[in-house]
Amino acid sequence: MSTKTTQLPNAAELLEAVSGFMEKKLLPAINDGDAANQKFNTRVAINVLGIVQRELQQSPDTVLINKLADLLGETADNMEHLLIQLAERIRNGDFGEDNPALLSILRQQTLNRLAVDNPKYSGYLAATTEN
């Protein structure tokens, strides 16, 4: 038997149930010529559920958190807190585009977010397949 759980279904499985319903039952029932654009909005909603599913499945990038803390000379391990500090220090001119460590951290952080927001994005595909 596979891994046991105390909560069934979990959040990801609930989301999958909703997006499956929307895609397979709701979408085909909406008329194409609908003026209020409900077909388009339903597709957007399904896509949004996909973002939430991917976000739930993504684990913290501890390597990146450590690199970022090193760059800032901080010991904090909260990504959000570190990113806010980073933004303020870039604004103050402490770090700029001439800093390779900064660029590498920003790139990795952005790619991690695109893996959630839109893994089909042209720039994401180019960045993850070039090497």
Next chain:
Amino acid sequence: MSELESRLLAALQRHCGEGFQLSACRRLSAGASAETYALDVDGPEGLQALILRRSATGQGFGVSVDKRTEAEVQQAASRHGVPAPAVAFILDKEDELGEGYVMRRGEGETLPKRILEKPGFAVARENLTLHCAQTLAAIHAVPTDKLPKLAKLTAAPQLQQIEAMYRNTPLLSPVFELALRWLGKRLPEEVMPCLVHGDFRNGNLLVDTRGLQLVLDWELTHLGDPMEDLGWLCVNAWRFGHRDQAVGGFGQREDLYSAYEAASGINVDPGKARFWEVFGTLKWGVICVLQAMFHISGAVRSVERAAIGRRVSEVELDLLDLIEGRMP
């Protein structure tokens, strides 16, 4: 006949003559700051295909000109050889239809994905870079004394405007901060301001099988740096997945620049054009944040607007690619 249609018929007869009849009217789109209707009008010279474009009640980007100014700029551009839809008449108070105008309706496609991917547009795609270059040269050459009063928006005030809009939202983005610093250090020197379309991109181009037919959506027009239009046309968001074709997903920058130089006599400095492409990319990112904020604040509840907020990461990668010289 709906109330809109009877008012439209009255307006049509008042502006164009008693002999005109409205034979069809259908809603085309509900944009953020304008709504459009396709009209078929029967007149002494036969059937005419027209468009009614009028202000919507929703919020746009906040820097649009009013509909009368938009119509007058479009008309002036059209008179000076720009393929912009000729204006039939501008609505006034007596029409009780709000702010708007009626113009010629062209035949063709505006949906970028179809223009970029349908086999029927293969010839158009071949021609589009040249057509865009020639059209931009014509827009930038419209004599400014033939235009209504327009805001002069060069790089510095526009950068301030975009930064203020971003600072006014709860979002803090390290990449936006980097791009703001990068742009602030590279402000192009002031040039003699010319007419700028302000939203010249794939999506606002009416294209038929031969190429560009009409340039639409003049509501962000202003006086400024001609390079702004060239940069905006190359922003990755308007390439619709065809990232290797910098110009709107259909052409290469070098071809755009050389055709523009030939048509306008204005030298293109690739560094300045790049400034405007980075600026345009950041501007699109700030628009995404503002769209999401309309939803989050409760001003306009919409799943589409909420979802656009998550496109900020796309823009951030584009900004990094541009700054690091990795953007095709």
